[in-house]
Amino acid sequence: MTILLADPRVRAVPVVDSGEPLVRLDAGLSPTGALVRCSLAERLARADAALPAGFRLRVLEGHRSAAAQQAIIAAYAAQLRLLHPRLGRDRAALERLTSRFVAPLEVAPHVAGAAVDLTLVDATGAELDLGTPVDATPEESDGRCFTAAEDISAAARAHRDLLGEALGGQGLVNYPTEWWHWSHGDRYWALVTGAPHALHGPIAEAAAA
Template sequence: MTASSIVLMSDRRVAAIPVHDRGEALVDARAHGLRVDDRKQDTAGAWAHVRQDVLTRLQQAQALLPGGVKLLFIEGYRPPSLQRRYFEEYSAELVRAHPDWRAAELREAASRFVSPPEIAPHSAGAAVDVTLVDDQGRELDMGTRVNASPEESDGACYTDAPDLSDRARTNRATLSGALTTAGFINYGTEWWHWSFGDRYWALQTQQPAALYGPVELP
């Protein structure tokens, strides 16, 4: 998949997908055998939550990994207010760098890295940012850090970016193989971002509706 062929979150086709929410609860991944990183932790523990079926599929993906390799859960649920703040902050960063860009150009560019708030998979509890670690908890070489922007990484954050080392490419393939088999889809601008049941997933898998929409943590 080339950069030009990636469907971005800002694409109108994503927002056009209806949501028939299953009503599944948000559950805490820390209580279900997954290794959860604390770099995105918040006082409410929101970051460690995902919908129940998303958690089940993460557990399936974990079981599919080779010996000595584990998933590291970085961030799951993101409250809509936080998603809006992230989108606005990154958009402002792009405005400073590209003052001549039109609003539509800014929205499209911003959506490479932060989803527009109204359709954000994280705010539906349907997305998770993950990487791989070894038995000692050391992160494997994935070519960039998790959450490296396109600007910071010179595009290496794209899942199928060229010029990756053989090791990084192999590790990305290992991650992709397990998560894809468990039913997740990747957002091609972020190797670490995977989702199930959201609008983007529905579009990419040709489903008539999303299973999960924006939700608030109880």
């Protein structure tokens, strides 16, 4: 059964912050210059190097401010309220549905600098088929954004498997409702892997090295 980020078990994971700074990823890995914790940057570099010739990781987003996270939560929750009017009366149900696409602020891996949204590109830098665009909502994609979705092409499945092998091999965990979201050291990672505590809590961008 899929554990969502709104699950109380995620909130219950203690955080013992490592104190690692945010660092900017190399332009070859992230043309946008995404910021992540330094140990995550090292793991991403190793995962990228482990890919077969002709494939590369393309990191689209890393650290996200608390304000940006809250804005995404509010926008998506508003969409869900329109689609499901009765959700307005059930805050817990709304939070669960919202967390399929965006984490509650207090446990958000991006705000901790512990997560990336990424995809695969070919030797020319063109994005490969992974079944949906990055950041496609469950509603927009009819559930094909879920990592294990069956209604995707054979090529997209192979690319998702390749992504999982490279990133999983470096200790990252995937959020199963978003094939593009991978993290290490956050509360969700700790719960899934059985670690005694998270390594990274919320961090301000001003703390970047």
